[in-house]
Amino acid sequence: MTIHIATSVDLGTAVRRGLREPVRFVSDNWLVGPCSPDPEAHARARCEHWALRGRERTRFLGSFSEIMKAIDSRQRIVVWMSRLGSDTVACWALCAWRLLRWPDRPNLDLVVLGGPAEADDETGVGGGFIRVAPAGVRRSLDQVRPLSLTRAREMALFWRKLSGRSPLLSAKGVSATRERRQLAELGDYQASFFPRFDGRALVLSRFDELLFSCLDRQGSTAVDVFVSRGAAGEELRSKWVSLIGDIFLSIRLAQWAKHNGDDAALLSEPHRADHEMMAARYRLSERGRDIMRHGLTGIAQGAPLPVWGATAYDPAAPWVEVGGPSGQRLQRLGERPTQELDE
Structure with missing residues (x-):
């Protein structure tokens, strides 16, 4: 038996129409709000972020539970994604959670719908929409490829970095693979939600x-x-x-x-x-x-904002965006940066 999982509502709907088979997905935007390496904690955090109550909360948790049942099973899973940033982040999470359950044999296949042009925006993160016709989904079945254990582990590593308590740090000289470049772009994107410090003033x-x-x-x-x-x-x-x-x-x-x-x-x-x-x-x-x-009189003057695993304007972890010879970076207020993306 094969289980199909899509990384967004739009993709899930398109794949379901194209294949006329069940497809599991959750309605979410993985580019905003908190996340957690633990699946159950992640689902609760997402519900709180979107202020889901009543039927909406039940529907979200039910959809998420169906995905986790698939993750826990021994069945082959086909993940349908695109080059958009939210789909990329969702795919990283699915790989990480699958490896938590089956660390040596994830049994994952991957299909990328659309092309890089659809995710071409000035941030490099991948914003916008992917439009795929049912016929395009059926043609994409020829592009299904097994995800190697090495690639699955790399994606899981990216998810752990993104869901960690320290923000991603954009660094020069990261590996030339598209995925690591996108990790760096996501670091720049995340930094844009953190207060900035120019050596004299702390600003929004x-x-x-x-x-x-x-x-x-x-x-x-x-x-x-x-x-x-x-x-x-x-x-x-x-x-x-x-x-x-x-x-x-x-x-x-x-x-x-x-x-x-x-x-x-x-x-x-x-x-x-x-x-x-x-x-x-x-x-x-x-x-x-x-x-x-x-400017701000202190970090606490800003409204806290979870951005994946880290939180902007958090007095307990006063991360700020600063400039330097290698470009913009995130570091704790008063400290020198010590992390690199490809550590």
Whole structure:
């Protein structure tokens, strides 16, 4: 018996239509939010990140459980993925969890739908969408290839790095394989959510700076931020939304509005309870304007944000983005960097 697993809803739906066979998948974006090397902890963390309750939570956990049952079985598994970043990360996780159960004989086959062009964006991470017709899925059956134990172990290693408590560090001179280059690109992407330190001042992450810059003085919903005019809005749309998704904008705005109580950087007021992207209007408080002008007084002033295994704005692990001769890196505030991606 062969079990088919897809790394996204879109791929799962396409493969199911093309093969007319059951395909297992979960509805998730693996490029945002927390993750864990432990499958059960990972599923719980994802539910909390997306604030899943009731039927939505039950549906998500049920889909995840079906995948883990396949992982635990001795059956041959065919993983259907694409070059998009979220699909790549999901594939790494599946390999890692399969090896936890069957370390010497993972019995995994791999099919990559689409081509590198679909994942060609300025970040190198792979954002956007993959469109595959049922006929294309059937033709791809000829491209099914067994995943070697060496490759499966490499992918599992990447997942352990990504789900570790320390953030990925972009380093020059990583191996020339496409996967290791993508690991480095994912490190750059992750660093964009961490506060920056230029040797004098501690300032917002690049992503949060863009978010704050798109807020109107009269108040903006997440939809308003999404369509904001100007350079900041254009950068959010062209570089970020295809990776993070639009819902993440409302999640991050709400995190800032709830952080630090009366001294929050963002003020919020209810707007439309029936629409997640328009549930509230946000504007900079006096504290928020001060942060934009002068920077952060400390790591704790920022709203914590899990980015895979690490957390941005975490006083207990004060990782900051810094510049250097070899480019941007992440290091603890006040310490010199010691990690490399290909350690």
